[in-house]
Amino acid sequence: MDIEAEIRALQLDSTEDNNGVVNPEDAKPEVEMTDKVEEEGMKDELDTKSQPVQAEPKVKDKEVSAPEDVEALDEMEIDKKRHLNVVFIGHVDAGKSTTGGQILFLSGQVDDRTIQKYEKEAKDKSRESWYMAYIMDTNEEERIKGKTVEVGRAHFETETTRFTILDAPGHKSYVPNMISGAAQADIGVLVISARKGEFETGYERGGQTREHVQLAKTLGVAKLLVVVNKMDDHTVNWSKERYDEIESKMTPFLRSSGYNVKKDVQFLPISGLVGTNMKTRVDKSTCPWWNGPCLFEALDSVEVPLRDPKGPFRMPIIDKFKDMGTVVMGKVESGSVREGDSLLVMPNKAQVKVLAVYCDENKVRCAGPGENLRVRLSGIEEEDILSGFVLSSVVKSIAAVTEFTAQLQILELLENAIFTAGYKAVLHIHSVVEECEIVELLQQIDPKTKKPMKKKVLFVKNGAVVVCRIQVNNLICIEKFSDFPQLGRFTLRTEGKTVAVGKVTDLSSSSSA
Numbered sequence: 001m002d003i004e005a006e007i008r009a010l011q012l013d014s015t016e017d018n019n020g021v022v023n024p025e026d027a028k029p030e031v032e033m034t035d036k037v038e039e040e041g042m043k044d045e046l047d048t049k050s051q052p053v054q055a056e057p058k059v060k061d062k063e064v065s066a067p068e069d070v071e072a073l074d075e076m077e078i079d080k081k082r083h084l085n086v087v088f089i090g091h092v093d094a095g096k097s098t099t100g101g102q103i104l105f106l107s108g109q110v111d112d113r114t115i116q117k118y119e120k121e122a123k124d125k126s127r128e129s130w131y132m133a134y135i136m137d138t139n140e141e142e143r144i145k146g147k148t149v150e151v152g153r154a155h156f157e158t159e160t161t162r163f164t165i166l167d168a169p170g171h172k173s174y175v176p177n178m179i180s181g182a183a184q185a186d187i188g189v190l191v192i193s194a195r196k197g198e199f200e201t202g203y204e205r206g207g208q209t210r211e212h213v214q215l216a217k218t219l220g221v222a223k224l225l226v227v228v229n230k231m232d233d234h235t236v237n238w239s240k241e242r243y244d245e246i247e248s249k250m251t252p253f254l255r256s257s258g259y260n261v262k263k264d265v266q267f268l269p270i271s272g273l274v275g276t277n278m279k280t281r282v283d284k285s286t287c288p289w290w291n292g293p294c295l296f297e298a299l300d301s302v303e304v305p306l307r308d309p310k311g312p313f314r315m316p317i318i319d320k321f322k323d324m325g326t327v328v329m330g331k332v333e334s335g336s337v338r339e340g341d342s343l344l345v346m347p348n349k350a351q352v353k354v355l356a357v358y359c360d361e362n363k364v365r366c367a368g369p370g371e372n373l374r375v376r377l378s379g380i381e382e383e384d385i386l387s388g389f390v391l392s393s394v395v396k397s398i399a400a401v402t403e404f405t406a407q408l409q410i411l412e413l414l415e416n417a418i419f420t421a422g423y424k425a426v427l428h429i430h431s432v433v434e435e436c437e438i439v440e441l442l443q444q445i446d447p448k449t450k451k452p453m454k455k456k457v458l459f460v461k462n463g464a465v466v467v468c469r470i471q472v473n474n475l476i477c478i479e480k481f482s483d484f485p486q487l488g489r490f491t492l493r494t495e496g497k498t499v500a501v502g503k504v505t506d507l508s509s510s511s512s513a
């Protein structure tokens with residue numbers, strides 16, 4: 001049985017992502033009353049020292065333009081244009097950073113002098129063609145090796161949308177960083193190199209094209225723009241045959257990964273290095289056969305379901321620092337936040353007050369779902385917060401558990417590994433990274449009928465769909481997939497490989513399937 005075909009059995013279709021679809025009229029945030037904080041006086045009971053099964057790279061974003069944390073004088077409401085996080089994914093060297101850098105250049109955020117400086121710097125490092133990538137790859141290590149390590153972050157706008165670019169690393173050693181980027185994203189740009197041999201290497205088993213697509217789908221990236229890049233390369237030369245070959249090979253794979261190819265996926269050819277078919281459509285003299293949109297147009301017209309600004313507030317924390325109080329960073333997955341709100345930091349149930357809300361570098365009075373925020377809090381010390389904690393509404397607070405039931409799709413186990421009670425892996429769910437153990441297999445699901453199989457299940461193999469109980473050492477904040485898809489889907493990884501994807505089906509600690 002083809003493993004990829006079975007991923008569909010998990011039913012992680014984007015149609016299920018319409019959680020909280022609302023009338024656009026409702027888009028202006030209205031904050032729920034959260035004044036009555038429960039008087040529980042809970043102490044932080046957490047053992048914050050988790051011991052991952054393996055040493056995985058630190059998950060951290062880097063801000064490309066590093067805006068100053070200035071108190072903007074003109075407070076603005078930020079609901080005029082929609083905001084989307086777009087993650088750039090794909091195999092190593094596909095051209096993600098180059099394309100991201102080119103977008104910033106074309107949208108006027110990088111001047112010619114800076115480009116010339118990067119050209120010189122890249123040449124000095126014998127990496128002439130990497131100068132565009134230097135806009136996104138800001139660390140010395142990244143520039144020397146020509147590989148993104150940390151997720152780069154940058155902002156640009158089109159007619160209808162404010163975008164935050166999350167430039168993920170393609171190298172397999174940094175997949176955990178890619179997961180952190182994809183977990184924050186609404187849409188994805190999958191960058192494929194059309195250069196002879198490069199598409200093939202990326203697409204092979206073990207290549208990151210497949211792994212990134214499967215992870216993106218699991219982590220809630222609802223829509224994908226597949227950009228066939230390096231069309232200018234002399235092995236491609238804007239060949240329609242090459243473009244068609246890539247599209248026809250990718251399409252069945254995207255479908256088997258759970259994407260509705262007609263509704264959720266759009267292909268287009270570009271050259272990230274030259275900047276062709278990006279801000280304006282490619283010239284007919286360069287590419288006579290392309291009649292579709294350019295990248296900016298395609299990004300502009302991507303439709304994603306609106307989220308409910310009136311839902312219970314949820315913001316997974318991806319980073320924190322001290323700055324006149326405690327500042328936490330994250331993306332709002334549900335609800336709205338306003339200066340003066342009382343909220344909880346979960347799972348330690350710390351009661352906090354919102355002193356200020358920043359969207360990018362701007363101070364705002366309130367912000368709704370989909371926004372990347374920095375929120376200044378009183379009532380908690382920075383040391384008492386870990387990434388993976390969730391800033392939550394008081395009245396409808398997020399659950400904190402050490403055990404839950406999930407439906408898992410086993411992708412590919414390590415050689416000789418058996419998936420059974422006692423199996424250990426690293427769980428990635430929104431911004432949580434935590435060692436976990438399978439404590440009991442409850443039922444195997446027949447991938448054809450999607451019904452539970454009768455016989456008792458003790459172990460399963462690659463491709464199986466199984467309902468099981470999973471335990472973690474420290475309390476984690478998660479949701480049922482059916483309530484909040486973004487906070488209820490996860491991946492299991494071990495020794496640098498993604499071995500399973502899953503969704504949370506039950507948060508009670510009893511073993512009901």
Ligand code: GTP
Nearest residue numbers: 092093094095096097098129147148170230272273
């Ligand atoms: P990782 O961050 O390591 O995953 O790589 P990446 O996908 O960000 O690739 P990057 O942008 O660093 O580019 C890798 C190489 O491909 C560089 O030498 C680029 O100049 C080259 N490249 C990227 N886009 C294009 C393109 O459109 N045309 C050509 N000819 N080369 C390109």
Ligand code: MG
Nearest residue numbers: 096097147148
């Ligand atoms: Mg890169």
